[in-house]
Amino acid sequence: MPELPEVESLRRSLKPYIIGKSIQSVIVHKPKLVSSSGTVRQPLIEKKEEFEKELKGRTITGITRIAKNLLIHLDSGQVLLVHLKMTGQLVYQEKGENKALGGHPIELSETKLPNQHSHIIFELNKGTLFYNDIRMFGYILLYPNEQSLHKSGYFDAIGIDPLDDTFTFEYLYKQINTRKSKLKSILLSQSIVTGLGNIYADEVCFRAGILPNRLASSLTKKEIRKLYNAIQDVIPIAISMGGSSVANYIMADGSRGTYAREHKVYGKAGKPCQLCGHILQKTIVNTRTTVFCQFCQK
């Protein structure tokens, strides 16, 4: 689910709640979410019991982000790698609190944590951190140290983060200019630009005035410049608004981001374009639903 602005907003919102806290105990209800399921991912801790035991007594010293992954650093040097995939949530709650998860009008009894989707629970010296995940695509992997994480190959195919200084126009120009796949494919590919997903790929294309299904190599330098500027504009603004809460995404305190109200095309097929009034079109690019304005985007 969450893209760069959502993961970054979650990171920032978690920070004051969990840094400096010690982990009293960990309960893993779904062992699958902390174990290996692929060839690239090779968490060093496979068993649920080991995962729980290894974390007990550790203190959380920091939380960082690489692409759409969160890294929770521990005083032992160990690193927890969290990927939320489509529906993962990290929510902090203190005793007596009652989070309105996702802001949906749901029964009071259902807002209590843990709920049936709280698959991993970290009991801290003050408060509790819940990992909730409806679809269970996400995971939390424990590595003995940062070096082993980077050596594992997990981040080998990772591109440049839009927030990084090294994300320059020249970089984007070269990446797009030399490829012949569709523009949206390139924006979605984490090995080129990290952090964009289906929402922001469409939003960025609209703001740049470029059709998402254009062949990348057909873009002019001027168009790539527009695209670069759109990425540089949209991402920080989305973060400042806490990201886009479309369905399940919430921050550490259970609150929703408000950037969805700024969306120009995502989720708006069939509605009039805010710029020209023509009806926004829907198509499939890269197996993903894609919304665009056939008049404002060339």
Add this chain to the structure above:
DNA sequence: CACTAAACCTGGGAGC
């Protein structure tokens, strides 16, 4: 190498 489809899962909404 480039692209597509399927797979991992559950749940909400639309339509009948």
Add this chain to the structure above:
DNA sequence: TGCTCCCAGGTTTAGT
């Protein structure tokens, strides 16, 4: 009310 079908913010893997 209930059933079926479609769709969903991500990413990997298998197949063409």
